[in-house]
Each structure stands twice: as C-alpha cells, then as structure tokens.
C-alpha cells in the first residue's frame with residue numbers, strides 16, 4: 209500500500225501493559241482529519257470517556273504530524289500534541305516547530321497515541337517503524353535537555369530526534385511543556401504534565417522514510433519560489449524601515465544574539481538562539497515576537513535566563529512569566545508571603561529561585577504550579593482580579609492573518625509563518641496538492657477549520 213502524504217497507520221501504545229497495536233486508517237479519514245491537531249482531537253474524543261481526569265491513565269497523549277507537516281517546505285516544520293489539558297480542562301492541541309516534526313513524519317506512523325500509565329519510568333523509541341520500550345529510571349530526575357543528551361549518547365540518536373519532559377513534567381506542574389531538540393517547546397496547555405503523569409520520560413525516533421509526495425519536484429519548486437519571494441520582501445522591508453531583517457531586530461533589542469535556530473526548509477528563521485551578557489545559563493531558543501515582548505521589560509536579561517531555565521525544567525515560559533508576575537502582585541497586595549527562601553518576591557533576583565520551586569513544587573512553588581487561574585482560585589478574593597489583569601496583559605504573539613489562520617491551525621502548519629504575505633490560501637492549496645495529489649477547494653479549508661472548532665467544542669460540551 210502506498211499513499212501520498214501519509215503512511216496509513218496509527219500506532220497505539222499501551223503504557224500500562226507495555227503493548228503496541230498498529231491500526232490502519234482509511235483514505236477518507238485522512239481527507240477528513242488532514243492535520244495533526246485534527247487527528248489528535250479525533251482520538252481524544254473517540255477514545256476517552258466523559259469526565260476523564262487529565263492525569264488519569266484514561267487520558268491520551270497523541271503526537272501527530274498530519275498530511276503536510278514534516279515535509280521540506282516553508283511552514284511545515286511542525287507537529288501537534290493533543291491531550292486533555294490539566295490547566296484549562298479543555299482539549300489541548302499544542303504545536304511545536306523545529307526538526308522533530310520531520311522525524312515524526314518518517315516514523316512509519318501518522319500519529320502515535322499513548323494511553324495508560326507506565327509502572328516505572330519509560331521511554332519509547334521507534335526505529336524504522338518498529339517501536340520498543342526503554343527503561344528510563346536512570347534518566348528520571350534530569351532536565352529535559354540533559355535527558356535528550358543522555359539518550360542521544362546511549363542510543364546514537366540526534367538530539368533533534370528526541371522529545372522529553374523535565375522535572376516540571378515529572379512533578380505535574382500544570383503548565384509543564386514537552387521539549388524537543390535543543391529547546392523548541394510544545395508548550396501550550398500543560399501537555400508535559402500529562403506526559404509526566406504517564407511516567408513517559410522521552411519519545412525518540414530513528415529516521416525511516418517519509419511517505420512519498422505526489423509531486424516532489426513541484427513541492428521543491430513551490431518551496432524555492434516561496435522562499436525567494438519572502439526573502440525579497442524582507443529585504444525591501446529592511447531597506448525601507450531599517451528593521452525588516454530579523455537579525456537586525458534581534459541585535460537591536462537584545463544584548464547578545466548568538467545564532468539562528470532555523471526550522472528545516474523555512475526561510476523565516478524566526479526562532480533565535482540568544483543569551484544575556486550576565487547569563488550563567490546556556491543560551492536559549494526564543495521566537496522573535498517573544499523576544500521583542502521581553503525586551504520591553506526593564507530587565508530582559510533575567511527573562512532570557514528564565515527562558516533558559518524553562519527549557520531545562522520543561523516549563524511553558526510564557527505561562528511561567530505570567531505566573532511569576534501574578535505572584536509578585538499578590539505579594540505586593542499582601543495575599544501571599546513575600547519571602548521566598550531568602551529572596552523577596554518581586555525582586556528580579558527571585559525569578560530563577562521561584563522557577564526552581566515551581567518545577568519542584570516546593571513551598572510557594574506548589575501553589576504557583578497550578579498556573580495563574582489555579583493559584584488565584586486557591587488564594588481567592590482579590591487574587592482573582594489580579595489574575596484577570598495579568599492574563600489580559602498577556603504577551604505578544606506573531607500577527608495572525610485572518611485569511612490563512614483557519615488553515616494553519618487545522619492542518620498543523622506553522623502559525624508564525626502567517627505573518628508572511630506569501631503564505632496565503634493559494635500557497636496552502638498548492639503545497640497540499642504537491643504532497644497528496646488532492647484537489648483542494650475553499651470548502652475543504654472551511655471543513656477543516658470547522659472540524660477543529662467542533663472537536664474542541666464537542667469536547668468542552670461533553671465535559672460540561
């Protein structure tokens with residue numbers, strides 16, 4: 209059997225019984241659930257019961273690439289992770305850029321569905337389509353980055369082919385993330401905490417072959433044309449404003465810019481490897497919108513160090529920062545103690561120790577591990593209005609274009625690429641045709657968008 213754009217197989221992994229089962233899916237199913245987010249949402253709704261607890265064995269953790277993500281073209285370096293979220297209670301559909309998506313695409317499966325809970329810490333490796341479990345007790349307790357290093361050395365794998373949780377996921381911090389490669393994060397909705405609740409430390413891949421594309425030459429041509437047009441526009445913008453080039457943006461707003469951390473085959477290079485002059489920690493990957501947001505703070509260096517620590521602990525850095533700002537305001541209002549193990553809550557010096565307390569769920573960190581809303585609910589009173597204020601402030605994200613946003617989310621294409629004028633519906637249509645041979649109409653796009661919204665809405669309705 210050969211399909212264009214997909215393997216036709218989904219791997220079901222039973223962690224409780226250490227068992228595997230591969231299931232074939234129909235062409236019709238792939239057409240209906242073309243994106244990784246859609247595939248994850250489908251299994252979550254089909255295979256979990258009403259009232260499923262985010263940390264129970266019955267919750268699922270689904271890694272999926274979808275039909276387009278994982279090929280060599282702009283905006284395709286993504287994979288999706290779905291689960292019931294421990295922080296919102298809703299259907300998490302977290303995305304992540306970087307290189308892991310390409311490995312997942314070449315794993316032999318279009319989606320890997322984890323269920324159950326391992327009795328002792330485990331990792332899963334898939335080599336040329338063959339899955340096997342690896343004991344992970346010797347790695348448990350290590351940071352996400354160190355875990356990738358240890359497994360990489362022990363099994364001769366590239367770090368980019370490994371995703372892991374850090375201490376935050378192990379301890380079920382509600383905004384724990386899954387860390388891929390050198391610091392890309394599947395950060396939203398606490399998917400790392402779900403992975404930790406299953407005693408799954410890492411998921412590793414040794415590359416097999418990606419499914420054939422329907423028209424590979426066309427795919428290369430589209431990618432090249434897209435890159436050329438994007439770069440030309442960026443250069444024009446750079447000349448016009450002196451600010452269009454991402455490197456100059458980074459150099460202007462941050463004290464040290466180390467290097468780009470590019471996604472494969474994508475011309476934007478919007479994830480950067482940066483550090484701070486005074487940072488004792490390793491440089492960290494930050495996308496440029498977040499970096500700009502941090503640069504507005506009087507002390508961006510401390511937040512870069514915090515970002516680095518979040519990559520190690522496997523914490524969503526956006527939620528971590530909001531949670532700390534919430535804690536600082538609560539301490540100022542006298543709602544929580546302002547002394548943190550010798551530091552004063554609100555001082556910049558307290559940021560890094562507080563992150564450690566959160567990741568380890570010690571002292572005040574146990575309360576803050578619930579995230580802004582969870583902690584506000586626990587504290588009560590004025591804390592709820594502080595939480596509202598903090599969450600409204602939020603953080604800057606890449607601008608999303610209305611006419612493409614619908615397709616990107618549903619199809620697991622990179623949302624950050626939506627700032628590009630070139631990434632319009634025509635590009636998405638052409639790229640899907642080159643990969644799958646499908647003739648895509650505006651109705652298809654609408655159906656995918658609606659299906660994603662309906663999956664989330666049905667899940668929310670089911671859970672009341």
Ligand code: SF4
Nearest residue numbers: 471474477478622625
């Ligand atoms: S737009 Fe940015 S984050 Fe997205 S795939 Fe391209 S380089 Fe990666």
